[in-house]
Amino acid sequence: MKAAVLYGDNDIRYEDWEMPQAEPGEVLVKVKESGLCGSDIPRTIHGGAHFYPIVLGHEFSGEIVETGEGVTERKRGDRIACVPLIPNRNDPQSQKGNYSLSKGYKFIGSRIQGGWAEYVAMPWENTVVLPENVSYTEGAFFEPITVALHALNIMNFQGGRDVAITGMGTIGLLTLQCARAMGARKIAVFDIDRERLETAREYGADLCLNTLEEGFKEKAMAFTGGVGYEVCLETGGVPVTEILCLDLAAPKGTVMFIGTPHKPVTLQPNEFEFINRKELHVTGSWMNYSAPFPGWEWEMAVYLFDKNLVKTEKLIDRKIPLSRASEAVNDLTVPGAVKGKILFECEK
Ligand SMILES: [Zn+2]
Known part of the structure; x- marks a missing residue:
C-alpha cells in the first residue's frame, strides 16, 4: 500500500509501506479522508514526532474491509471514524474512566502508525460507526469536534x-x-x-x-x-x-x-x-474521552452530524490526494498559507 511517511522535519515521502494486518480484536480500515491537525504541525516541522519514520494522521474516516479474529461488533462495509487513543487499561486513571489523563497509552498517528495511509489496522473499539447520512468528510472531523465536546462535557x-x-x-x-x-x-x-x-x-x-x-x-x-x-x-x-x-x-x-x-x-x-x-x-480540558470508552463525546458527534447541526465546509482549507501531502506540509512553514483544515484523500 501507499502511505505519506515522515522521515524528518518537512520531509514527507509518499511511498510503498508495509500493508497492516487485522490482528485478533482488530479491524482493517481502508482510509477515505484523513486530516492534518494543529498538533501535527510540531510533529512535521519542529522535530516533534515520537520516532521516525512515522505515518501520522489521527483524524480520519474509512471503511472496514476486514475483521480480525473474535470481532463481532463490527463488520465488513461499516463506515467508521477513527478514535485514536488506545488506553492503557491498567492505568488507575483509565480505570476511573479518565482515559485522556492516563499514562502509557498508545495513540494512532503519533505513538503508533496512523491514517496518512491507504490502510490502518486498529482495535474495533477504536472505531465509531457513521450513520448513512454522515459523510466521510464529516467522519474526519470526529476527532476535533470531540475535543470541543469533551470540554463542554467535563464542565x-x-x-x-x-x-x-x-x-x-x-x-x-x-x-x-x-x-x-x-x-x-x-x-x-x-x-x-x-x-x-x-x-x-x-x-x-x-x-x-x-x-x-x-x-x-x-x-x-x-x-x-x-x-x-x-x-x-x-x-x-x-x-x-x-x-x-x-x-x-x-x-x-x-x-x-x-x-x-x-x-x-x-x-x-x-x-x-x-x-x-x-x-x-x-x-x-485534555483530549476527548470519557467512560464508557470512547465516551459521550463520540456519541454526541454522531448525533450532531446525523442531525446536520454542525457544518464543516468552511473549516476546510483544501482537500487533496494523499500523494500531495508533502506540498501541504511545506505550506505549514509559510505564514498564512494554510487557513483551516487540510484533508487528504487517501484513495488517490
Ligand atoms: Zn487532532
Missing part, C-alpha cells in the same frame, strides 16, 4: 447561558457550533481574522469581535449588559485570549482552557485578581 455545560469563545480556528468554530446546538443563549466570539469571524457568524455566533479593533472589550461587555459571560471557552492558546477569558467572565463564571498553550503567559496582579474577585472556576 457540565448547560444551555441558557451566555458564552464567549476565543480563537476561531478549527476547534473554536466547532466549539461554537456545539455550544449553539447545546442551547447556549448569546455567543460572542473573538479572533483577529476577518474571514474566520464571518464564518463564525454564519455558523451561529451572535457577536463577532476582532481583538485588533479598539473598543472590542467594551462591546463584548455591553452585549451582556455589563455582566460578562457565564461560560468562557478558550481555544486560541495565546496569552491575549487566555487573559481575555478571565476578563470577560461573569462573577462565578467558568473559564475553560481548551487550546494548547505555546507561549509564556504573564498575568498582572489585577488580571490574576479576576479569579479572586469574581470567584471564577478556572479549569482545563
Whole structure:
C-alpha cells in the first residue's frame, strides 16, 4: 500500500509501506479522508514526532474491509471514524474512566502508525460507526469536534447561558457550533481574522469581535449588559485570549482552557485578581474521552452530524490526494498559507 511517511522535519515521502494486518480484536480500515491537525504541525516541522519514520494522521474516516479474529461488533462495509487513543487499561486513571489523563497509552498517528495511509489496522473499539447520512468528510472531523465536546462535557455545560469563545480556528468554530446546538443563549466570539469571524457568524455566533479593533472589550461587555459571560471557552492558546477569558467572565463564571498553550503567559496582579474577585472556576480540558470508552463525546458527534447541526465546509482549507501531502506540509512553514483544515484523500 501507499502511505505519506515522515522521515524528518518537512520531509514527507509518499511511498510503498508495509500493508497492516487485522490482528485478533482488530479491524482493517481502508482510509477515505484523513486530516492534518494543529498538533501535527510540531510533529512535521519542529522535530516533534515520537520516532521516525512515522505515518501520522489521527483524524480520519474509512471503511472496514476486514475483521480480525473474535470481532463481532463490527463488520465488513461499516463506515467508521477513527478514535485514536488506545488506553492503557491498567492505568488507575483509565480505570476511573479518565482515559485522556492516563499514562502509557498508545495513540494512532503519533505513538503508533496512523491514517496518512491507504490502510490502518486498529482495535474495533477504536472505531465509531457513521450513520448513512454522515459523510466521510464529516467522519474526519470526529476527532476535533470531540475535543470541543469533551470540554463542554467535563464542565457540565448547560444551555441558557451566555458564552464567549476565543480563537476561531478549527476547534473554536466547532466549539461554537456545539455550544449553539447545546442551547447556549448569546455567543460572542473573538479572533483577529476577518474571514474566520464571518464564518463564525454564519455558523451561529451572535457577536463577532476582532481583538485588533479598539473598543472590542467594551462591546463584548455591553452585549451582556455589563455582566460578562457565564461560560468562557478558550481555544486560541495565546496569552491575549487566555487573559481575555478571565476578563470577560461573569462573577462565578467558568473559564475553560481548551487550546494548547505555546507561549509564556504573564498575568498582572489585577488580571490574576479576576479569579479572586469574581470567584471564577478556572479549569482545563485534555483530549476527548470519557467512560464508557470512547465516551459521550463520540456519541454526541454522531448525533450532531446525523442531525446536520454542525457544518464543516468552511473549516476546510483544501482537500487533496494523499500523494500531495508533502506540498501541504511545506505550506505549514509559510505564514498564512494554510487557513483551516487540510484533508487528504487517501484513495488517490
Ligand atoms: Zn487532532
